Amino acid sequence: MGDIFSVRIAGNVTSRKVLASAEYGCVVAGAKLLLVMGHTRCGAVGAAVKLICSPRTAAEATGCQHLDHIVNDIQQSADSATCRAVEERSTSEQTATVDAVARRNVLRVVEEICEQSQTLDGLVQTGRIAIVGAMYDVVTGDIEFLVEHGMNHPRPQEPA
Secondary structure, eight states: OOOOOOOOOGGGOOOHHHHHHHHIIIIISOOOEEEEEEETTOHHHHHHHHHTTOSSOHHHHHOOTTHHHHHHHHHTTOOHHHHHHHHHSOHHHHHHHHHHHHHHHHHHHHHHHHHHOHHHHHHHHTTSOEEEEEEEOTTTOOEEEEOOTTOOOOOOOOOO
């Protein structure tokens, strides 16, 4: 499998520091696969979903001073139905809503990486790396690799 260059952040959001770490991992350390892996029952996504209809900020609700940066990014992956789903549904349906938002968030972040990093996009376009989304199911242990219709990332080339 090779070496792993890990960049971890709650909610799988992008930032300049995350992109810089990913660029370093691919360009300098030689990683060939950038895997954006979300997971079911994600606490950061759950907080974002819970707060989507709330007048409170994440900082007010949790006491975490900087959490709004992550929550606001994750909320970009939610739609207007998310608010109703949180307030009007059973616990199992709320869990399914959080998992659906987590999945959309992973796919959005995969796209954002190429949009926000010319370096990584260039590596994808030349086939030197692949950027893939995945969801880890914390109940079953299964990993589902996500391929959105129309997303076509070239496969990494083998070194000559």
